[in-house]
Amino acid sequence: MKNIRLIVAILLIAGKSTPGRAQKNAHPADQPPVFKNSWIKPPAHTPNDVSIDGPLMGNGDVTMSVGYGENGLRYYLSKNDFWRLRSKADHLSGPRVVGYLDIHIEGLDHADFAAEQMIRNGVTICHLRKGDRKVVVKSWVSATENLIFIECSTTHQMTPLSVSLSAPDNKQAALKTGKTNNIYWLTRAFADSVDIPTEVAVALRILHRRDDTIRVVPGKKLLMVLAVESRFQKAQPLSYVLNRVKELDDNSIIKLKQDHDHWWDGYWRKSSVTMEDMVLMKAYYQGLYTMAACSRDPKFPPGIFGWTTTDRPAWNGDYHLNYNFEAPFYG
Numbered sequence: 001m002k003n004i005r006l007i008v009a010i011l012l013i014a015g016k017s018t019p020g021r022a023q024k025n026a027h028p029a030d031q032p033p034v035f036k037n038s039w040i041k042p043p044a045h046t047p048n049d050v051s052i053d054g055p056l057m058g059n060g061d062v063t064m065s066v067g068y069g070e071n072g073l074r075y076y077l078s079k080n081d082f083w084r085l086r087s088k089a090d091h092l093s094g095p096r097v098v099g100y101l102d103i104h105i106e107g108l109d110h111a112d113f114a115a116e117q118m119i120r121n122g123v124t125i126c127h128l129r130k131g132d133r134k135v136v137v138k139s140w141v142s143a144t145e146n147l148i149f150i151e152c153s154t155t156h157q158m159t160p161l162s163v164s165l166s167a168p169d170n171k172q173a174a175l176k177t178g179k180t181n182n183i184y185w186l187t188r189a190f191a192d193s194v195d196i197p198t199e200v201a202v203a204l205r206i207l208h209r210r211d212d213t214i215r216v217v218p219g220k221k222l223l224m225v226l227a228v229e230s231r232f233q234k235a236q237p238l239s240y241v242l243n244r245v246k247e248l249d250d251n252s253i254i255k256l257k258q259d260h261d262h263w264w265d266g267y268w269r270k271s272s273v274t275m276e277d278m279v280l281m282k283a284y285y286q287g288l289y290t291m292a293a294c295s296r297d298p299k300f301p302p303g304i305f306g307w308t309t310t311d312r313p314a315w316n317g318d319y320h321l322n323y324n325f326e327a328p329f330y331g
Contacts, residue, residue: 038117058141097309152224295328
């Protein structure tokens with residue numbers, strides 16, 4: 001307890017005693033929008049069995065990260081209550097990745113990759129460019145519901161793309177995928193030889209789609225919506241996510257984005273710290289963003305790495321009840 005109080009005291013002293021550039025140029029309530037994360041090349045350690053280096057998004061229950069390979073973007077979906085729950089180690093238990101959303105954009109194989117993420121609300125924008133062709137992909141995880149939004153746009157020629165939902169090959173997992181009324185879906189479960197069975201479902205819908213071809217047209221935005229839910233939250237998770245994405249429309253999505261921004265604005269208004277050292281100040285707000293994005297469910301806090309991108313997280317991805325688990329809360 002003494003150490004915790006000391007760290008908090010140091011942060012408060014640093015915030016009050018440094019009238020430097022950050023304090024002059026930004027009101028405390030406006031500080032988080034100043035900071036963003038940037039990538040000028042694809043993440044090199046996403047996926048990974050330990051921590052990852054890609055953009056991190058989430059609402060404290062559903063978490064998402066993004067990586068890039070030669071065939072396009074891959075979004076790694078995870079959820080804090082999706083584990084293989086068995087009282088044994090050696091990779092027989094621990095958090096498991098929910099699944100992957102792959103977006104392959106025609107003509108942009110091996111494209112140049114760049115990305116930026118606003119710490120203020122987690123909105124992440126990926127830029128893919130090859131020659132004179134460019135596609136921008138914006139994504140965010142709703143702060144108030146287990147929904148994900150991915151928006152593609154281009155200023156150049158019409159560009160076809162394809163999407164797919166999948167998951168790692170794992171003999172212990174029961175995987176089902178399908179397509180119902182132009183809604184892609186996936187379920188994944190660990191029910192065999194476990195202490196507590198788990199199941200999760202994902203549904204993906206592309207709005208305003210008129211045929212089987214998916215295109216990004218200049219001047220128009222292509223919007224994908226995903227719902228993610230587990231059996232811990234809903235008795236029939238697949239039925240729930242299928243119905244949830246089906247009922248979304250332009251107006252409800254606008255309202256969800258407003259609710260998303262309102263939640264984050266309220267979060268940042270709870271406290272502020274001003275420092276002359278902008279690197280340290282960004283690290284402080286980055287830590288607060290990360291905690292809000294991955295740790296808001298008191299029944300299922302995140303595993304040791306927060307975001308799960310494989311089925312074999314190191315140390316079983318479990319809760320180390322020493323400083324590893326405590327430090328994010330007092331640091």
